[in-house]
Amino acid sequence: MADQEKILDHLSEVFHAFESGLNGKAQSTLHHFQKESFASLKQYQFPDRKHEDWKYTIVQNIIAPPYTLADVNPRVEIEDIPGLDTYKLVVSNGQLLWDHIDPALKDAGIRLMRFDNMLDDESMRKDFNRVIKAERPSSNQAFAYLNFAFQSGAFAIDIPSGFILDKPIEIRIVHDGTDTTFSHPLYFIRAQKSSEVTIIERFEKNNSALSADHQGLINASAYLSVDKNASVTHYRWQNLPATYRLVNILAAQQERDSRFTSYAFDIGGQSVRNNIHVELEDSNTYSSLQAAYMAKNKQSIDHQTRINHKVPHCESHELYKGIIDDQASGAFNGKVLVHPDAQKTNAFQQNDSLVLSPHARMNSKPQLEIFADDVKCSHGATIGQLDQKSLFYLMSRGLQKEAAKHMLTAAFLAEVLDTVTIEPLSEYIRTKMSIDV
Amino acid sequence: METENNNMTPLLEIKDLHVSVNGEPILKGLSLTVSKGEVHAIMGPNGSGKSTLANVLAGREEYEVDSGSILYNGQDLLELDVNERALEGIFLAFQYPVEIPGVSNSNFLKSIINARRVHQGLPELNALEMLKYIQGKMESIEMDKNLLKRSLNDGFSGGEKKRNEILQMSLLEPSLSILDETDSGLDIDALRIVADGVNQLKSEDRAFIVVTHYQRLLNHIIPDYVHVLSDGKIVASGDKHLAEKLEAEGYDWIRETNSMTA
Numbered sequence: 001m002a003d004q005e006k007i008l009d010h011l012s013e014v015f016h017a018f019e020s021g022l023n024g025k026a027q028s029t030l031h032h033f034q035k036e037s038f039a040s041l042k043q044y045q046f047p048d049r050k051h052e053d054w055k056y057t058i059v060q061n062i063i064a065p066p067y068t069l070a071d072v073n074p075r076v077e078i079e080d081i082p083g084l085d086t087y088k089l090v091v092s093n094g095q096l097l098w099d100h101i102d103p104a105l106k107d108a109g110i111r112l113m114r115f116d117n118m119l120d121d122e123s124m125r126k127d128f129n130r131v132i133k134a135e136r137p138s139s140n141q142a143f144a145y146l147n148f149a150f151q152s153g154a155f156a157i158d159i160p161s162g163f164i165l166d167k168p169i170e171i172r173i174v175h176d177g178t179d180t181t182f183s184h185p186l187y188f189i190r191a192q193k194s195s196e197v198t199i200i201e202r203f204e205k206n207n208s209a210l211s212a213d214h215q216g217l218i219n220a221s222a223y224l225s226v227d228k229n230a231s232v233t234h235y236r237w238q239n240l241p242a243t244y245r246l247v248n249i250l251a252a253q254q255e256r257d258s259r260f261t262s263y264a265f266d267i268g269g270q271s272v273r274n275n276i277h278v279e280l281e282d283s284n285t286y287s288s289l290q291a292a293y294m295a296k297n298k299q300s301i302d303h304q305t306r307i308n309h310k311v312p313h314c315e316s317h318e319l320y321k322g323i324i325d326d327q328a329s330g331a332f333n334g335k336v337l338v339h340p341d342a343q344k345t346n347a348f349q350q351n352d353s354l355v356l357s358p359h360a361r362m363n364s365k366p367q368l369e370i371f372a373d374d375v376k377c378s379h380g381a382t383i384g385q386l387d388q389k390s391l392f393y394l395m396s397r398g399l400q401k402e403a404a405k406h407m408l409t410a411a412f413l414a415e416v417l418d419t420v421t422i423e424p425l426s427e428y429i430r431t432k433m434s435i436d437v
Numbered sequence: 438m439e440t441e442n443n444n445m446t447p448l449l450e451i452k453d454l455h456v457s458v459n460g461e462p463i464l465k466g467l468s469l470t471v472s473k474g475e476v477h478a479i480m481g482p483n484g485s486g487k488s489t490l491a492n493v494l495a496g497r498e499e500y501e502v503d504s505g506s507i508l509y510n511g512q513d514l515l516e517l518d519v520n521e522r523a524l525e526g527i528f529l530a531f532q533y534p535v536e537i538p539g540v541s542n543s544n545f546l547k548s549i550i551n552a553r554r555v556h557q558g559l560p561e562l563n564a565l566e567m568l569k570y571i572q573g574k575m576e577s578i579e580m581d582k583n584l585l586k587r588s589l590n591d592g593f594s595g596g597e598k599k600r601n602e603i604l605q606m607s608l609l610e611p612s613l614s615i616l617d618e619t620d621s622g623l624d625i626d627a628l629r630i631v632a633d634g635v636n637q638l639k640s641e642d643r644a645f646i647v648v649t650h651y652q653r654l655l656n657h658i659i660p661d662y663v664h665v666l667s668d669g670k671i672v673a674s675g676d677k678h679l680a681e682k683l684e685a686e687g688y689d690w691i692r693e694t695n696s697m698t699a
Contacts, residue, residue, distance in 0.1 A: 387535075389535050390535050390537050392497060392498075392519060393531070393534070393535045393537070394537075394540075394545075395518075395519040395520040395523070396495050396496070396519055396520075396522075396523055396529055397520075397523055397545075397549040397552075397605060397609070398520050398524045398549050398552040398553050398556065398609070399520055399548060399549060399552055400520050400552075401518075401520065403548070403552075404520075407540055407545070407548070408537070408540070410540075411537060411539025411540040411588075412539060413539075414538075414539035414540075415538070415539060418539075
């Protein structure tokens with residue numbers, strides 16, 4: 001395919017320019033990793049629209065613009081979430097800003113490492129490789145390797161065995177530039193045996209951005225190793241400028257008795273593609289994936305989830321709720337795989353959508369593939385409009401039509417938001433989604 | 438709103454009202470005048486158009502007004518949106534209140550109280566005043582305060598839903614309350630509470646239209662007028678004794694009278 005060649009040619013150019021800027025680091029483990037990754041990217045290639053996993057987000061629209069790597073803008077301004085106490089990290093154009101690291105994090109009891117140091121740390125590297133090498137939908141591999149190939153500013157966090165971090169880690173991710181640029185944020189978190197950590201990832205607009213309307217792609221990845229009896233809660237809040245594309249991979253590998261909870265909240269961006277992959281490596285795990293999103297204007301928000309039940313006695317829950325308005329489009333493609341050995345699996349998946357405009361579109365594809373016979377699994381999807389009887393009821397009590405609609409859309413998303421236990425975060429999201437009723 | 442609010446102007450004046458649903462005529466020339474201070478009971482067999490009348494007054498869109506007029510306080514009611522009718526003091530207690538998961542009952546009550554107050558030119562109540570106001574009314578209708586914390590009507594029993602309707606009515610203090618079979622499915626205690634809610638609100642300035650299939654609610658809410666609706670028209674009107682006659686003799690004699698006059 002000619003387009004594909006053109007894209008890869010362009011990326012090769014950008015990659016060589018990137019390599020030549022590495023100076024003395026050309027022989028490092030990191031450089032080896034980058035080169036290998038770029039080779040893998042060429043091998044996998046980007047999926048086209050015929051690919052079932054990319055039917056509703058046009059890959060060309062995301063990857064075709066001639067991106068160059070964005071320089072780091074060290075001036076990053078993001079509003080604090082009122083009342084939320086966190087350890088803050090800032091990632092600007094894919095680079096962790098070491099000057100911006102919350103000083104308190106040094107004494108917090110965890111290890112924060114540069115990516116190149118992590119690759120040289122045998123134990124960390126082993127775990128990182130284990131998580132990234134897990135079986136993934138091949139359709140996303142090009143983006144995963146694109147991220148690795150251009151890696152220079154990633155970081156890793158190691159939560160020691162039995163350690164419970166007292167506050168959430170807040171990772172603020174911004175992209176910035178004047179031209180058509182991309183960036184590749186990446187981090188790896190290892191939650192060791194019986195540890196507990198909460199991550200709040202925020203994709204935000206930089207209030208000190210160099211340009212307000214340049215085209216950008218954030219191709220972000222996060223990998224999580226959730227060891228025995230560990231507990232990881234991952235919140236992702238996304239409110240990017242309307243000219244930005246986002247491809248996001250969140251991959252978690254869960255060991256015995258572990259718990260993993262993921263929340264995804266999207267209101268920004270132009271074309272957003274979220275991929276979550278959960279690998280269940282051992283028994284008695286609990287996984288919960290939830291999302292609330294609101295697509296307006298011509299936005300496209302596309303969720304792809306994969307939960308791989310490989311072993312018995314695991315439980316997973318998925319609840320994705322979206323509001324699609326104007327000419328926006330939404331997609332949900334969720335797959336739960338239950339392998340032959342995964343008896344006594346409990347897996348529940350639900351995607352509910354409210355489509356508010358005749359020009360808005362929602363495509364939902366909940367899938368269960370079950371190869372075991374003693375399981376409890378369910379999946380479902382609903383796509384509907386606001387309930388006219390409810391609207392009438394509220395208006396018959398004196399509420400204006402807009403206020404009544406607002407109350408109902410808020411109620412629709414409340415099922416997800418009500419389970420957010422961090423009160424200031426939940427308040428903030430409700431306010432930003434303007435569902436604070 | 439400029440109206441002559443003297444005693445001569447009825448609160449509600451329905452003239453020769455024809456209403457259809459999906460092209461099928463339901464109300465076929467209904468006329469009714471309700472003045473302030475009055476309680477009117479509308480009785481009649483199933484399918485006679487009782488609920489249609491209640492819903493048309495509240496402004497439900499599926500009900501097509503083909504001809505006739507409705508004046509409320511001298512104003513053309515059909516010109517008003519659903520929410521405007523409520524703000525002007527019309528309240529419909531629904532036969533089947535909807536359940537709305539995710540909308541907290543207390544936030545809902547606060548919103549509707551303040552919407553009405555703002556419309557009346559009154560200051561909004563602050564959180565404390567609001568709580569006192571709502572809890573006071575809840576006590577007076579013996580309603581469990583825990584229902585405030587729940588989602589609107591979500592998982593409420595039939596009786597709790599009806600009680601929540603009466604609570605909203607008490608809080609909004611409407612000029613014209615329409616109770617659409619609020620008594621159906623209630624046990625005797627709940628029935629008494631509904632009736633108490635109405636009786637507490639009764640005043641010279643307010644009127645009630647009580648739509649019911651049975652006479653038993655009218656033992657507790659004494660109507661000034663009883664109207665019998667049959668095939669989309671009022672076929673008989675009288676005082677409370679008419680309700681007793683209906684209870685004793687059923688609706689058959691009405692149907693016979695009706696077919697003879699038709």
